[in-house]
Amino acid sequence: MGSVKEEPVTLQRFQPLYLISNTAKGRGVFAGRDIASGTTIDMSPVLVLDPKENTDHIEKTALYHYTYNWPTAHGKTQAVVFGLGSLFNHSTHHQNVGWLRDLKNELVIYCALRDISEGEELCISYGAHLTFEDADKQDLEAEAEAETAEDLLRIQLD
Numbered sequence: 001m002g003s004v005k006e007e008p009v010t011l012q013r014f015q016p017l018y019l020i021s022n023t024a025k026g027r028g029v030f031a032g033r034d035i036a037s038g039t040t041i042d043m044s045p046v047l048v049l050d051p052k053e054n055t056d057h058i059e060k061t062a063l064y065h066y067t068y069n070w071p072t073a074h075g076k077t078q079a080v081v082f083g084l085g086s087l088f089n090h091s092t093h094h095q096n097v098g099w100l101r102d103l104k105n106e107l108v109i110y111c112a113l114r115d116i117s118e119g120e121e122l123c124i125s126y127g128a129h130l131t132f133e134d135a136d137k138q139d140l141e142a143e144a145e146a147e148t149a150e151d152l153l154r155i156q157l158d
């Protein structure tokens with residue numbers, strides 16, 4: 001054990017937030033009041049998994065859906081995110097929360113990407129490779145169709 005004391009990390013969590021259990025995406029986190037762009041919404045500690053423990057055990061359990069890629073000095077592994085971080089759902093086009101890894105302090109920090117209104121669900125991006133069917137699929141298809149129609153109209157008007 002080293003004798004040098006680590007600086008304490010001040011944890012931040014925006015309040016009030018509320019949890020709704022029965023959304024199309026399962027449980028989800030919602031803004032209890034307006035949130036200004038750039039606000040820190042949560043700082044969630046993680047448990048960095050041994051890569052073998054992850055592949056041998058965790059990947060075979062429901063926890064698999066709650067881990068984040070985590071780089072280490074020895075390569076890549078996964079980390080279980082504690083607290084609110086594990087409850088943010090994915091949105092492909094309308095994510096309003098960004099996240100970054102604080103590798104030194106083993107935290108994930110979540111920040112508002114834009115002004116968020118009271119009552120909006122807080123959604124992050126899980127990336128391009130989802131392990132489930134996106135509940136927003138129909139909306140995404142409708143958005144893509146509307147964009148195509150708009151493009152065609154623009155071509156006709158040009």
Ligand SMILES: C[S@@+](CC[C@H](N)C(=O)[O-])C[C@H]1O[C@@H](n2cnc3c(N)ncnc32)[C@H](O)[C@@H]1O
Pocket residue numbers: 024025026027028065066086087088089090091132133134135136
């Ligand atoms: C990290 S958890 C998020 C919290 C989760 N909704 C719950 O109730 O525990 C990830 C899981 O949430 C669900 N989920 C997240 N985003 C979704 C989306 N866009 N469409 C459908 N399901 C989603 C999937 O079941 C996914 O495996």
